[in-house]
Amino acid sequence: MMQTTQFEDMKEGLDYKYYCEGKWKKSTSGKTIPIYNPYNNELVGNIQACKKEEIDRIIQCARDNIECWKDTPLNERVDILRKAAKLIRDWAEPLGQKLMKEIGKPIKSAISEIVRTADIFEGTSDFASTLGGETIMGDAFEGFTREKISMSYRVPLGVVLCIGPFNYPFNLTGSKIAPALVAGNAVVMKPSTQGAITALHYGIILQEAGVPPGVFNIVTGRGSEIGDHLIGNSGIDMIAFTGSSETGKSLARTAGMKPLLLELGGKDAAIVLDDANIELTVKSIVSGAFSFSGQRCTAVKRVLPMPKIADKLVEMVVGETLKLSVGDPEQNNTIGPLISSKQCDFVQGLIDDALEKGASLKCGNKREGNILWPTVLDNITTDMRIAWEEPFGPVLPILRINSAEEAINISNKSEYGLQGMIFTENLDLAFNIAQELEVGTVQINGKSSRGPDHFPFLGTKSSGLGTQGIKYSIEAMSRPKAVVMNLSEKGKLVRECKAGE
Ligand code: G3H
Numbered sequence: 111m112m113q114t115t116q117f118e119d120m121k122e123g124l125d126y127k128y129y130c131e132g133k134w135k136k137s138t139s140g141k142t143i144p145i146y147n148p149y150n151n152e153l154v155g156n157i158q159a160c161k162k163e164e165i166d167r168i169i170q171c172a173r174d175n176i177e178c179w180k181d182t183p184l185n186e187r188v189d190i191l192r193k194a195a196k197l198i199r200d201w202a203e204p205l206g207q208k209l210m211k212e213i214g215k216p217i218k219s220a221i222s223e224i225v226r227t228a229d230i231f232e233g234t235s236d237f238a239s240t241l242g243g244e245t246i247m248g249d250a251f252e253g254f255t256r257e258k259i260s261m262s263y264r265v266p267l268g269v270v271l272c273i274g275p276f277n278y279p280f281n282l283t284g285s286k287i288a289p290a291l292v293a294g295n296a297v298v299m300k301p302s303t304q305g306a307i308t309a310l311h312y313g314i315i316l317q318e319a320g321v322p323p324g325v326f327n328i329v330t331g332r333g334s335e336i337g338d339h340l341i342g343n344s345g346i347d348m349i350a351f352t353g354s355s356e357t358g359k360s361l362a363r364t365a366g367m368k369p370l371l372l373e374l375g376g377k378d379a380a381i382v383l384d385d386a387n388i389e390l391t392v393k394s395i396v397s398g399a400f401s402f403s404g405q406r407c408t409a410v411k412r413v414l415p416m417p418k419i420a421d422k423l424v425e426m427v428v429g430e431t432l433k434l435s436v437g438d439p440e441q442n443n444t445i446g447p448l449i450s451s452k453q454c455d456f457v458q459g460l461i462d463d464a465l466e467k468g469a470s471l472k473c474g475n476k477r478e479g480n481i482l483w484p485t486v487l488d489n490i491t492t493d494m495r496i497a498w499e500e501p502f503g504p505v506l507p508i509l510r511i512n513s514a515e516e517a518i519n520i521s522n523k524s525e526y527g528l529q530g531m532i533f534t535e536n537l538d539l540a541f542n543i544a545q546e547l548e549v550g551t552v553q554i555n556g557k558s559s560r561g562p563d564h565f566p567f568l569g570t571k572s573s574g575l576g577t578q579g580i581k582y583s584i585e586a587m588s589r590p591k592a593v594v595m596n597l598s599e600k601g602k603l604v605r606e607c608k609a610g611e
Contacts, residue, residue: 116314124155126306128330129313130168132323137164143332145307148214148447148480149439157306157330162339168327169345172269172296175324180266180294182322187292188235194319195231198224198284201311205280209308213276214447214480215402216439227284230563233580234288237564243590257597264588266294267369268347271340273333275352276449277405279305282373285563286350287312287326289583295348297326300340302353304449306330333357338364348587352407355500355526355572362575371576371586374569375500376407376528378558381517381543382415382423383534390555391533392423396430398531398557399506400484403445407573408529408558411500412490413508414517420510424488427506428472431484447480448503454480457503461485464494464507474504498524514539518546527570529558550574 142156206221248258274283301309398410474485
């Protein structure tokens, strides 16, 4: 498992290097950033704090390799991605172990994040093989003839900057790298600081798979220190980012006219109608709210139940929540540490605010280290912060409603618009409500989630810009190039319509 000499080049002791020109390098800043296991505070390793001049060099290196990669035939790029997928799959276990230590994700979910990434690399290869353009005749508009023909095909954008989040540091960088590379772009990846060690392994994986040196590069450092320098750099042609809405908005201001693909926050509401299948609804809500301790953009972040089902629903949700295991991610407990104590303080602040304003605590509200016990709050009202703010932690607010219209209003009043859910047996009504919700996706009788990864995944309002998903990401990272043939009319065949006998 994971046998290649490159692992020796990648780090010295616990110091991981950054990756540029196909080589592992130490920053001349002499500074590193420690990464601690959020569960037990043990040092996992240190990453390089790259300097601005090093970032410029990395971007230049990617630029210098745009042409060689663009000219590599698509079938060869696809082949390389398939090899990368195989390596990722073969190394799922050790990479999952690293990921678990670095971000505190339960071990099974950590390994499945890696496997899911291999699936994305394969799916991207499959779709890219069918990528084509279109041919359009000019005669749809008056004054033009079929002698004017537009032929278009897709070309890469240049250098794509892929910035991933801490909660899926391997998968949500991979879901950007694969489409960027297959479309023929050179890539600069900036992983989130927490999660960077696992993501740095792309340097090894892609080199082993055959990506030429310099086509794929990795820069590490604190976003607060180097983010603007990266984003504003004129050598970057497109940015794909996953992270908070606040950072996404600031990124968009700095990026200027660069094309953007942004996956940001959410406040996904589950509308539960009186006739819902209660077992299915409870299961979906509890796993949707609490997997990875609620640290998912698509977590169920509000429940809006109708009056007749509300009491039973709350009782069953609390019952299921109390069954969730809490503790060490290595033992695969569902609830583990949040990414930082600062994040725990923030979530606790939301809970305290709700309780001060009269919410009913049904379970949870206990903290040990970075672990917050899964917390269910009933009788949430719209003056409470938890009704609107995204916790990114294990807290589930229940806002009881009296009508579908009220549910639609509360859902839509959010600054976010990632996904919505409707639980009901009445599919006609579900479709009508779905049409009213101002979100990227509505799940009927299912929890909110990004996958499967060939589905379109997008958010409205503060939840994002552009559409992800295998086909959509490739499209976002390429553009049509049209060549128009203007034929002479010399060879035109002239035929007249014949009147009937
Ligand atoms: O955190 C944001 C992710 O895109 C959520 O993905 O729904 O598969 O957990 P997921």
